[in-house]
Amino acid sequence: MAVVGPWLTAEQRSKLDGSDDALFYEQPRFVTHVDDAFLKRLTQLYRERLQPNSQVLDLMSSWVSHLPEEMLFATVVGHGLNAQELDRNPRCDRWFVQNLNQQSALPELDSSFDAVLIAVSVQYLQQPEQVLAEVRRVLRPGGQLIISFSNRLFYSKAIAAWRDGSDAQRLALVQHYIRQTAGFSEPEVIAEVSPALGWQQWLGLGQDPFYAVLARAV
Known part of the structure; x- marks a missing residue:
C-alpha cells in the first residue's frame, strides 16, 4: 500500500461494496466487533487520557461507547449510521445519524x-481529509483526537488503501491522515500485539491487536 500524493487516489478510496453505507447499516447490530481484551484496553486508554466533566464527541459510534463507567462527562454526543443503536447507547446525551462519506460537515x-473519539471505524472513511478537518474544527485548542482500531473489519466496506495494507501500513496511514490535516500535533502511536496470532487467534488463544493514534488540536 502506497499513499500517492498528499492524500489518496480514487482507487485507494474505493470499496468492494459501493452501495450506500446506510443500507449496509440499516439493521442494528447489538454486538461488539473486537474482543473483550481490546475493549478493556480501549476503556483504560479513555480513563487515562480523557478528563471528567469534558465535552466528548463519539464519531462512528453505536450502542456502546466504551467510556469508563465511573467517569462523568459534561456532554457525550454520539454519531453513527443506525438510530436504534445510538438510541440504546447509555452514555450519549444526544446523538445524530449522518453518512460521513456523503456529508462530512458536522452539525456542531x-x-x-x-475530545473526539473514532473507535474501530476509521477504515470505512472514503474522505478522511474532510472528516479530520471537521474534527479539528469542532475541537477546542488542546483537545484530543483518539483513533483506535484492530485488524478486524467489514472487508467489503473498508477502503482499498486499508484492505491492501498490513497492520503496520494501516498505522502509518492513520498517522498520514493526521499529519496531512492542518492544526494537529505530531501523532502519538500505541501498538500492542499479542504473541498469539494467525491460527492461534482463530482458536481463541490470542487477542485482537490494539492500535491507537492520538493527536491534539494546536
Missing part, C-alpha cells in the same frame, strides 16, 4: 469539544 459548533 466550532471549538465545542474537548
Whole structure:
C-alpha cells in the first residue's frame, strides 16, 4: 500500500461494496466487533487520557461507547449510521445519524469539544481529509483526537488503501491522515500485539491487536 500524493487516489478510496453505507447499516447490530481484551484496553486508554466533566464527541459510534463507567462527562454526543443503536447507547446525551462519506460537515459548533473519539471505524472513511478537518474544527485548542482500531473489519466496506495494507501500513496511514490535516500535533502511536496470532487467534488463544493514534488540536 502506497499513499500517492498528499492524500489518496480514487482507487485507494474505493470499496468492494459501493452501495450506500446506510443500507449496509440499516439493521442494528447489538454486538461488539473486537474482543473483550481490546475493549478493556480501549476503556483504560479513555480513563487515562480523557478528563471528567469534558465535552466528548463519539464519531462512528453505536450502542456502546466504551467510556469508563465511573467517569462523568459534561456532554457525550454520539454519531453513527443506525438510530436504534445510538438510541440504546447509555452514555450519549444526544446523538445524530449522518453518512460521513456523503456529508462530512458536522452539525456542531466550532471549538465545542474537548475530545473526539473514532473507535474501530476509521477504515470505512472514503474522505478522511474532510472528516479530520471537521474534527479539528469542532475541537477546542488542546483537545484530543483518539483513533483506535484492530485488524478486524467489514472487508467489503473498508477502503482499498486499508484492505491492501498490513497492520503496520494501516498505522502509518492513520498517522498520514493526521499529519496531512492542518492544526494537529505530531501523532502519538500505541501498538500492542499479542504473541498469539494467525491460527492461534482463530482458536481463541490470542487477542485482537490494539492500535491507537492520538493527536491534539494546536
